[in-house]
Amino acid sequence: xxxxxxxxxxxxxxxxxxxxxxxxxxxxxxxxxxxxxxxxxxxxxxxxxxxxxxxxxxxxxxxxxxxxxxxxxxxxxxxxxxxxxxxxxxxxxxxxxxxxxxxxxxxxxxxxxxxxxxxxxxxxxxxxxxxxxxxxxxxxxxxxxxxxxxxxxxxxxxxxxxxxxxxxxxxxxxxxxxxxxxxxxxxxxxxxxxxxxxxxxxxxxxxxxxxxxxxxxxxxxxxxxxxxxxxxxxxxxx
Amino acid sequence: xxxxxxxxxxxxxxxxxxxxxxxxxxxxxxxxxxxxxxxxxxxxxxxxxxxxxxxxxxxxxxxxxxxxxxxxxxxxxxxxxxxxxxxxxxxxxxxxxxxxxxxxxxxxxxxxxxxxxxxxxxxxxxxxxxxxxxxxxxxxxxxxxxxxxxxxxxxxxxxxxxxxxxxxxxxxxx
Numbered sequence: 001x002x003x004x005x006x007x008x009x010x011x012x013x014x015x016x017x018x019x020x021x022x023x024x025x026x027x028x029x030x031x032x033x034x035x036x037x038x039x040x041x042x043x044x045x046x047x048x049x050x051x052x053x054x055x056x057x058x059x060x061x062x063x064x065x066x067x068x069x070x071x072x073x074x075x076x077x078x079x080x081x082x083x084x085x086x087x088x089x090x091x092x093x094x095x096x097x098x099x100x101x102x103x104x105x106x107x108x109x110x111x112x113x114x115x116x117x118x119x120x121x122x123x124x125x126x127x128x129x130x131x132x133x134x135x136x137x138x139x140x141x142x143x144x145x146x147x148x149x150x151x152x153x154x155x156x157x158x159x160x161x162x163x164x165x166x167x168x169x170x171x172x173x174x175x176x177x178x179x180x181x182x183x184x185x186x187x188x189x190x191x192x193x194x195x196x197x198x199x200x201x202x203x204x205x206x207x208x209x210x211x212x213x214x215x216x217x218x219x220x221x222x223x224x225x226x227x228x229x230x231x232x233x234x235x236x237x238x
Numbered sequence: 239x240x241x242x243x244x245x246x247x248x249x250x251x252x253x254x255x256x257x258x259x260x261x262x263x264x265x266x267x268x269x270x271x272x273x274x275x276x277x278x279x280x281x282x283x284x285x286x287x288x289x290x291x292x293x294x295x296x297x298x299x300x301x302x303x304x305x306x307x308x309x310x311x312x313x314x315x316x317x318x319x320x321x322x323x324x325x326x327x328x329x330x331x332x333x334x335x336x337x338x339x340x341x342x343x344x345x346x347x348x349x350x351x352x353x354x355x356x357x358x359x360x361x362x363x364x365x366x367x368x369x370x371x372x373x374x375x376x377x378x379x380x381x382x383x384x385x386x387x388x389x390x391x392x393x394x395x396x397x398x399x400x401x402x403x404x405x406x407x408x409x410x411x412x
Binding site: 010011012013014015016017018019020021022023026027029030031032033034036120219222223224 | 283284317318319320321322324350351353354355357358359361362365366379380381382383384386387390391
């Protein structure tokens with residue numbers, strides 16, 4: 001249809017105003033959204049827990065923690081089924097149940113959680129056993145150089161040098177935000193490497209293997225740095 | 239008696255086709271980044287993210303180059319202008335009265351609103367996307383807000399484009 005009811009030049013330049021209005025709304029959203037997003041992600045987090053269809057995962061979930069798994073589905077573990085094994089170059093290969101871990105001396109590390117994808121949650125408290133204490137208990141052999149972590153999602157892995165693994169801000173965490181770590185956040189036990197990007201903090205931790213060299217973890221095979229220091233957190237000389 | 243009318247010049251079609259291709263790549267990779275199950279199926283997140291970033295930042299390029307075309311500039315001008323007829327058209331949509339025959343010129347009011355909104359939305363997506371890509375720390379711009387806007391607007395664009403495609407495929411007057 002080409003019947004010209006009115007000439008093209010008639011009318012007012014409202015299109016331009018819509019363009020500018022959309023841009024203005026988007027820029028305003030940068031400042032408004034953070035106040036709204038917390039409730040939204042709380043709501044979605046709750047909804048996804050009792051959503052067998054998984055459709056709630058298709059909704060936007062801006063802010064807060066983002067659920068990300070490299071595996072299709074992850075089995076749920078609790079106090080009766082969870083087990084953490086420590087093996088490799090150690091004097092005493094051991095394994096811990098969840099109650100055994102929580103009975104060990106607990107340390108608290110509060111640090112910003114920063115994902116390489118751009119999201120960040122400020123000052124998140126984690127509570128758990130220092131990795132260095134678990135390593136000492138197992139008795140690390142002199143030729144050990146690194147620690148490899150495996151997860152009960154069956155896919156993910158991570159690694160640290162022995163020096164990094166012995167830092168006081170590296171935890172085998174059993175609590176996040178002063179609550180037991182929920183499955184969705186990598187519970188019941190996850191690694192927390194305070195000064196590094198969050199991909200280093202493996203979720204669903206199930207295995208700690210002491211090795212004689214650094215074995216690149218899952219993301220590191222895709223080019224992520226093995227030393228995933230946050231900006232400004234690199235130790236002197238690193 | 240209907241003759242087929244060529245509504246758009248070759249340059250305009252080229253702009254539309256390249257924009258469409260970039261948009262499809264951008265949205266597909268976005269889905270692969272955003273949805274865990276798709277990400278798990280595709281893997282290679284690093285490659286996916288790089289393709290997403292470049293298809294996104296190039297999205298406005300065909301249009302900007304297309305501004306060299308007089309026909310495209312003329313159509314932009316037509317899309318910009320809203321007449322009283324357009325007001326009645328939009329009112330008709332709101333009140334669910336079919337006013338679709340009342341078109342002032344080449345484009346109906348719905349097409350004009352869609353074009354203008356999408357143009358603004360793409361600007362916001364490119365800006366927020368660059369902020370995420372290069373991890374700028376602009377003081378005063380909350381990072382969570384950048385992510386929220388980029389995500390929510392991505393969903394809105396996907397919905398709007400679905401509607402656009404539906405209208406284009408079911409409409410007779412091509």
